[in-house]
Amino acid sequence: MNVHGYRIHQWGGPLRWEAFDVPEPQPGEVRIRVEACGIGLTVLNCIRGDLANAAATLPRVPGHEIVGRVESVGRGVTSPGVGDRVMAYFYLVCGACKACAEGQDSLCANLAGWVGVHRDGGYAPFAVLPARNAIALPDSIGAAQATAIPDAIATPLHVCKTRARITTGDVVVVIGAGGGVGIHMVEMATLLGGEVVGLEASEQKFDAIRHAGGTPIMSRSFDEIDLRSSWGASRPTVVIDLLGSQASLTWGMEALALGGRLVVLTTFRNVDLPMSPRDIVLRELTILGSRYASKAELTECAELVVSGRIHPVVSHVVPPEGVEEVHRALRDGTLIGRGALDWNL
Numbered sequence: 174m175n176v177h178g179y180r181i182h183q184w185g186g187p188l189r190w191e192a193f194d195v196p197e198p199q200p201g202e203v204r205i206r207v208e209a210c211g212i213g214l215t216v217l218n219c220i221r222g223d224l225a226n227a228a229a230t231l232p233r234v235p236g237h238e239i240v241g242r243v244e245s246v247g248r249g250v251t252s253p254g255v256g257d258r259v260m261a262y263f264y265l266v267c268g269a270c271k272a273c274a275e276g277q278d279s280l281c282a283n284l285a286g287w288v289g290v291h292r293d294g295g296y297a298p299f300a301v302l303p304a305r306n307a308i309a310l311p312d313s314i315g316a317a318q319a320t321a322i323p324d325a326i327a328t329p330l331h332v333c334k335t336r337a338r339i340t341t342g343d344v345v346v347v348i349g350a351g352g353g354v355g356i357h358m359v360e361m362a363t364l365l366g367g368e369v370v371g372l373e374a375s376e377q378k379f380d381a382i383r384h385a386g387g388t389p390i391m392s393r394s395f396d397e398i399d400l401r402s403s404w405g406a407s408r409p410t411v412v413i414d415l416l417g418s419q420a421s422l423t424w425g426m427e428a429l430a431l432g433g434r435l436v437v438l439t440t441f442r443n444v445d446l447p448m449s450p451r452d453i454v455l456r457e458l459t460i461l462g463s464r465y466a467s468k469a470e471l472t473e474c475a476e477l478v479v480s481g482r483i484h485p486v487v488s489h490v491v492p493p494e495g496v497e498e499v500h501r502a503l504r505d506g507t508l509i510g511r512g513a514l515d516w517n518l
């Protein structure tokens with residue numbers, strides 16, 4: 174099947190709008206007619222080659238936050254079926270190892286890479302993926318809104334519920350609160366009972382942070398952040414760092430209350446977090462890495478959206494020709510929440 178879509182021909186290179194063939198689904202695979210695909214910083218990181226940059230995997234269609242409908246299935250596929258609405262699971266997991274069997278999918282021992290990096294993604298109108306990467310999605314959620322579920326909402330569920338175990342009484346700081354993952358992190362931590370402050374360097378995102386349930390605080394300079402104005406003498410019990418700079422991580426460690434938890438999610442190379450074992454012991458701190466989410470968490474997030482407990486923040490929805498414009502807004506730090514490419518616009 175010949176289609177028009179976006180591909181990159183070198184890691185870090187430009188998007189090219191071009192015609193190419195989408196293959197028939199092989200045994201164990203499904204072909205998805207893409208309704209919409211999320212546009213966020215992770216896509217830019219993937220395009221840049223931050224996750225992997227082998228030349229052999231080029232050219233590549235980027236975009237991992239795929240929402241669509243199964244159009245055809247390869248041999249041996251019993252689920253999903255033709256016509257089923259699905260969202261893509263980001264990690265190319267084996268489905269057979271101990272972690273996969275136990276539902277800890279993102280810790281798969283035989284990870285084969287990522288959708289949009291090692292397999293073609295949703296910056297084209299069709300995508301062929303392993304059937305186990307197509308997760309059922311209810312029909313009632315609009316396509317662009319739904320693109321926030323498989324990563325921008327699922328990642329916060331994994332952080333807030335599974336890793337940091339946020340509950341009533343927790344005081345939570347989200348660093349980088351106005352972005353695609355950040356704004357849903359504020360919503361999720363609030364939903365679980367946390368009192369949430371969102372640190373954000375762009376004042377135009379403050380209203381969205383308030384709307385998500387958080388109190389915005391300017392974080393252009395970490396030296397000048399005064400949390401006392403928000404909570405008096407109480408310190409955060411949980412700090413979630415989405416910025417991943419040495420300044421933000423150091424600030425997060427220092428800000429924590431006794432017994433506090435620091436959650437880190439960024440994967441930038443060459444960033445160190447200086448820490449003192451004495452300090453960690455005397456303040457009984459916990460440092461938690463958080464890696465994506467499980468398939469069951471994606472399903473739980475879809476239910477949270479259907480029931481109205483989590484509201485996707487997808488502020489900029491564009492037709493195919495608008496993709497570069499959203500990329501620019503991401504690079505400039507002006508995009509509130511997520512963007513999305515809608516193939517039906």
Ligand SMILES: [Zn+2]
Nearest residue numbers: 267270273281
């Ligand atoms: Zn596995």
